[in-house]
Amino acid sequence: MSSSSSPPRGRRPRIDRARTLRTALDLLDRSGLDALTMRRLADAMDVQAGALYRYYATKQDLLMAMAEHMVGGVAEAAAATGDTVWSERLVALARALRAALLAHRDGARVFAGTHATGAHTLGFAETVVGVLRKAGFSDDDAARTLFTVANFTVGHTLEEQAALSAHGAEPSSPDVLRAAVTPRDHPHLHATLSALTDTDFDQLFEFGLNLLVDGLRARHRPV
Known part of the structure; x- marks a missing residue:
């Protein structure tokens, strides 16, 4: 039965x-x-x-829905930090986006291949642009910063997830680089090889994010 x-x-x-x-x-x-x-x-x-x-x-429609689902709650997660300074809020939004993409295997690849315009994706974009406009950035600078932050975060996460998915099946990127770089032909790369082959993705992300924010601070001209 x-x-x-x-x-x-x-x-x-x-x-x-x-x-x-x-x-x-x-x-x-x-x-x-x-x-x-x-x-x-x-x-x-x-x-x-x-x-x-x-x-x-189409499959593209499905991927768009998946991308939209992934970033659900990103703006809210960043707001929950309680930060009020524009630079800290921007950093929190970038960190929350990276965490959302890392939560799914190949999450950055899914997100990068779509142009979702759902409530979650537009909510993230609205929050980023709003933070910057309220801080006194021009409309154009606020919009272009949105693209810069999103592209940096997604691009970094793409590389991070690609490295994590290798599972040792092939020589790792750091090993390949070490084998290719020689003191005679690439003295500058050889001198910085330790940093170039560092796989601490958290540290690398934070360094790039800080560079981005420092550049924005230098450009900042409140109206």
Whole structure:
């Protein structure tokens, strides 16, 4: 006798946008972006592949929804720090975005390949631009800083996740660099090889973020 919780024989599992999105994120975390296809997603949900297109017309639509989901709560997480100084709030927003992308395997690749305009993504952008405009930055500088912060954060996280996903299957980037750099041909690189091959991604991110903020402080001309 079948369990009372089992679906009636022959009935397909329930499918909707929310379940499709959750399953796609689970599949991403287990197998990575390259393995995420609409067919594999349909198999994981035990449905026909065509059923998915009722909710996501293309894979790009699905990736956009995944990217939007990933950054949910980023602006709120940064606000929870209680920082009131513009530079500290900007740093908190960048850190929160990085953490959100790191929370999912290949999260930065998913986010970088989409142009989401949902409430979460626009909320993050609105918060960044608002922080800067209220601090006295011009509208143009505030908008361009949004792109700079987002591009730096996503780009850094792309490299970080790529390094973390190698799992020792191939020589690591630091090992490759050490083997390629010689004192005779690359004296400056050789002198800085310790820093160039450092895999402390937290430290590297904070250094770049501080450089960005220092440059903004130098440019800051409150009106």
